[in-house]
Amino acid sequence: MSWIDFFRGKRKEESSASAAKERLQIVLAHERIGRTREDFLPKLQQELVAVVARYVAIDPGKVNVNLDRGGDMSTLAIEIELPAPAAMRMAANAR
Amino acid sequence: MAQVVVVTSGKGGVGKTTSSAAFATGLAQRGKKTVVIDFDVGLRNLDLIMGVERRVVFDIVNVISGEARLNQALIRDKRVDTLSILPASQTRDKDALTKEGVQKIIEELSAEFDYILCDSPAGIEKGALLALYFADQAIVVTNPEVSSVRDSDRILGVLQSRSKRAEEKKDPVKEHLLVTRFDPARVERGEMLKLEDIQEILSIPLLGVIPESESVLKASNTGTPVIMDSESAAGQAYADAVARFLGEEKPHRFLEPEKKGLFKRLFGGRAA
Ligand SMILES: Nc1ncnc2c1ncn2[C@@H]1O[C@H](COP(=O)(O)OP(=O)(O)OP(=O)(O)O)[C@@H](O)[C@H]1O
Numbered sequence: 001m002s003w004i005d006f007f008r009g010k011r012k013e014e015s016s017a018s019a020a021k022e023r024l025q026i027v028l029a030h031e032r033i034g035r036t037r038e039d040f041l042p043k044l045q046q047e048l049v050a051v052v053a054r055y056v057a058i059d060p061g062k063v064n065v066n067l068d069r070g071g072d073m074s075t076l077a078i079e080i081e082l083p084a085p086a087a088m089r090m091a092a093n094a095r
Numbered sequence: 096m097a098q099v100v101v102v103t104s105g106k107g108g109v110g111k112t113t114s115s116a117a118f119a120t121g122l123a124q125r126g127k128k129t130v131v132i133d134f135d136v137g138l139r140n141l142d143l144i145m146g147v148e149r150r151v152v153f154d155i156v157n158v159i160s161g162e163a164r165l166n167q168a169l170i171r172d173k174r175v176d177t178l179s180i181l182p183a184s185q186t187r188d189k190d191a192l193t194k195e196g197v198q199k200i201i202e203e204l205s206a207e208f209d210y211i212l213c214d215s216p217a218g219i220e221k222g223a224l225l226a227l228y229f230a231d232q233a234i235v236v237t238n239p240e241v242s243s244v245r246d247s248d249r250i251l252g253v254l255q256s257r258s259k260r261a262e263e264k265k266d267p268v269k270e271h272l273l274v275t276r277f278d279p280a281r282v283e284r285g286e287m288l289k290l291e292d293i294q295e296i297l298s299i300p301l302l303g304v305i306p307e308s309e310s311v312l313k314a315s316n317t318g319t320p321v322i323m324d325s326e327s328a329a330g331q332a333y334a335d336a337v338a339r340f341l342g343e344e345k346p347h348r349f350l351e352p353e354k355k356g357l358f359k360r361l362f363g364g365r366a367a
């Protein structure tokens with residue numbers, strides 16, 4: 001290493017490699033768990049939608065599942081769009 | 096109707112995923128609605144290169160098997176809003192991909208997108224065949240190296256005989272040559288195949304030449320497609336190639352070894 005490296009991008013390179021390490025640790029931690037267990041997300045979503053559908057007429061196409069895998073904590077956000085009040089009343093009457 | 100573009104090579108590790116991520120991002124940056132599909136079932140990596148690995152919920156196999164809807168599996172890019180990613184499955188085997196399943200996905204995507212990019216796995220087996228089957232255009236990624244050129248020739252043969260267009264005797268798949276990991280200094284020293292030699296052997300139109308560049312590794316470290324690094328030679332070369340793909344005239348750059356200034360000669364310089 002020449003002395004000039006001291007002033008040049010050395011630091012920056014280290015930070016991109018450490019970003020790589022951190023990203024890998026997180027994604028691999030999640031994948032290793034997944035290897036020994038059945039992928040539960042499709043089933044979880046189906047069951048949730050079925051439960052909600054018992055109470056409200058929902059369009060299964062308007063269900064959004066968002067996941068953010070983190071190191072300490074992950075968040076799973078399931079967003080279910082509910083129909084307009086008029087449509088809900090109709091569904092209730094039909095019951 | 097969307098254009099289906101396969102990024103393929105035959106040989107492994109030549110830069111298909113790097114190029115798929117760069118092209119998809121570049122097309123989207125130019126306002127084209129673009130989706131990039133990872134066909135490497137079992138060895139998903141496009142999510143990492145695109146920096147969306149934390150957000151993968153469903154994948155292409157979930158969609159084919161009916162466990163998730165297509166719009167649930169699509170990951171919308173947070174940097175470029177016209178860009179989406181459809182990840183490959185990490186857990187299942189290649190047999191989970193079927194021609195009918197892929198066809199349905201491509202038809203559905205066609206309604207929403209301008210470009211559907213297919214990042215092919217290496218080889219000429221099922222995954223690679225499916226990735227190229229529906230293609231209207233092909234970007235053949237080649238390194239200046241004998242085995243890569245030979246495998247590109249192989250894959251060109253496959254495109255011309257086993258794609259949907261070939262089977263249905265329609266206009267052939269439009270082929271583009273993308274030479275990557277090109278090192279002008281080594282070419283000059285005679286250690287690496289010359290560009291003209293590759294072109295002469297494969298004789299398909301040259302879309303671009305991407306220099307060997309350290310910025311590619313940095314980009315993958317951080318999950319930012321290298322085309323977003325507009326300072327880097329590789330990023331600029333990809334941006335030029337995308338422009339050419341869209342019909343613009345751009346001279347080829349980065350074909351000559353970098354002329355080192357006094358400072359760099361003294362202290363050693365690396366390609367950005
Ligand atoms: N222009 C370049 N300069 C330097 N390194 C590069 C360049 N292009 C690709 N690479 C590196 O080459 C390796 C393989 O790249 P990539 O994963 O894109 O290839 P691939 O063809 O998709 O591989 P596979 O066949 O396994 O899917 C990676 O380590 C990547 O960082």
Ligand SMILES: [Mg+2]
Nearest residue numbers: 111112135140
């Ligand atoms: Mg790849």
